[in-house]
Amino acid sequence: MRIAQVAPLAEAVPPKLYGGTERVVSWLTEALVEAGHDVTLFASGDSETSARLVACSESGLRLAGFRDHLAATLVMLDEVRRREAEFDVIHFHTDLAQFALFKDIAHKCVTTLHGRLDLPDYMPVFRHFREMPLVSISDDQRRPLPPDTNWAGTVHHGLPAQNCPFSPRGGQYLAFLGRISPEKRPDRAIEIAVRAGLPLKMAAKVDKADQDYFEEVIEPLLAHPLVEFVGEINEEEKSDFLGNALALLFPIDWCEPFGLVMIEAMSAGTPVIAWNMGSVPEVVTHGESGYVVASIEEAVAAVEKAKHLERTRVRRTFESRFTARRMAEDYVDLYESLVKPLALPAVKVAATRPLLGTAPATWGTTATPIAAKPIAAAGKPLGTPIRTNGGGLYRA
């Protein structure tokens, strides 16, 4: 297929430092090229890709000191629009800005929503532009939106299989990786480690907004002899940090839309002990790639179980559910369902739990192929032709 990937201009693709969305766009783009598709990437000029790059800004806007990204984004979208005939499908990762400009060709467009959707600020767009097919990165991410939102599918994120190489031996410490912020609950991670009597290594960034929280709540807890705060780590250090751990603790207290760090740990063979919120029950296969818990007690018990979980089994679960290749295959299925709806046979969909209680009886088995321009129809129930498993958006 002739596929356009439209990335945010905030960071290069892949990003030089942080940037969850741009990392996923990079992995998807490379996997689509690998699968033989003709891919054009609209992104910042310092991006690196095997696809055809259309440079839409000199470099990633954030590191270049730009605070308002709308102007550059509008110019990029105008260029995508001018060239739309070159593509069978246009895949946006740019939040909202494209909705008005592409509504008349929405049948060949799809937008992956990478962030939280519980802000009322965004609702007008989802209520108004019902033509635009949307992709969620977890089923749970959809919860705040009305049931008749135009979902084309859920596609979990995926990671290149060798990015966090399998580490057969693991290690003896528990790992916490992410931002120090109240919704990530680093305090819970510390409590779990102390109760389990195991060392905790915390590789964590402290954003300016979270400085008070760090100083008042977390810093006093770091004095415990079992706790080691290693600060920020880079991509290379991350593989070792995760691979050498006994388990990753992910004790979140918010509805994480995906949570990339979970599949990075799984890729290394490290089981994940995660709170039952947001995407977690979709990403962690309980008893196979980790444990889904709801209390400190359950988490401490899960640490004991994790010691006996075979790391090869964790890795196998990762390989079957969360590789970039799987993500690209899912997206290609989804693109095909959008642009050639009548030519497709029935699409096999994986079973998944109903959202908001609106799933039809047939859902979760085999979906009827969707009719011409089906995605533009409002009132489509949640649970849609393409349904897959895997990955999430992690903001380190």
Next chain:
Amino acid sequence: MRIAQVAPLAEAVPPKLYGGTERVVSWLTEALVEAGHDVTLFASGDSETSARLVACSESGLRLAGFRDHLAATLVMLDEVRRREAEFDVIHFHTDLAQFALFKDIAHKCVTTLHGRLDLPDYMPVFRHFREMPLVSISDDQRRPLPPDTNWAGTVHHGLPAQNCPFSPRGGQYLAFLGRISPEKRPDRAIEIAVRAGLPLKMAAKVDKADQDYFEEVIEPLLAHPLVEFVGEINEEEKSDFLGNALALLFPIDWCEPFGLVMIEAMSAGTPVIAWNMGSVPEVVTHGESGYVVASIEEAVAAVEKAKHLERTRVRRTFESRFTARRMAEDYVDLYESLVKPLALPAVKVAATRPLLGTAPATWGTTATPIAAKPIAAAGKPLGTPIRTNGGGLYRA
């Protein structure tokens, strides 16, 4: 004419509290209706207008707690676009968001830029969308943009003639009105008043961002017996505050795009003593409606002269240059030059100083009527058919 006014959704039109742009949109809209035009106002649902209101959000987004206004703005722009055939001209006050969506009908669109233009973040839009005719609110505001920017004219802001009624007697204090921030230089105002031996009343808001500046720099100066800090005042109090003053001090240290408070003072008959920066020399007629100064010494001398300036003369200058009616007439001339370029006779333009040294020899006298779709042509020199005097954007 059938005119669409497209307001920001941040505040109601007119705003309930602050909101310089929405106040100007309200004044312009009412004056256009008064002049017999068929005006449709796209704005928040709690706006009040004599025009036909198209409510594009329930209420002003800022006071409703919305932080990201893009979604609601995109929905509004889509509605404007859907109804475009109903209008002879569409006048945007919404910064950048409309550029991509209206480029193919740019010949009937115009955008007034209400803010500072010296941020590199905005440049991609001005470089790329050369079809969209732009209006500056002062000539000086244009300075950061390239000389071939598609300017349709400068229209200074205007105020309803009775908003700040003429106050024949004036008073014995100097007035400072605005935000307490380094670029407004309240410290200069205090120094001028102290050196002139006159009381200074400061009606000023302290934004959170400026709290440190207020506490460290300004608060210690307020102890002086001549200085009275009266805090924030509302619209009704403003007329009295300005009308009862001997002069308004406007000792800015940044390129103010317009500065509404200057024409509000003039409306009351109160002369303005203002620093020679930004729009100031365009707005203040030196020796008639106030004094343009470049140092504390000049400002102190100007205070002495202001005592002898006839307040009726200040008011007359306001009436001839800065009423909402004059602003509306200028915009109608400009709209007509856009949509009926071939039917127009030569348009008389006022003399004004060249910007960036690129004004052609003929500029400032009589402009040739612009050809069909002239606004879409790139490379048009600064200095354009419609050129007027008056008004400015004041963020209290």
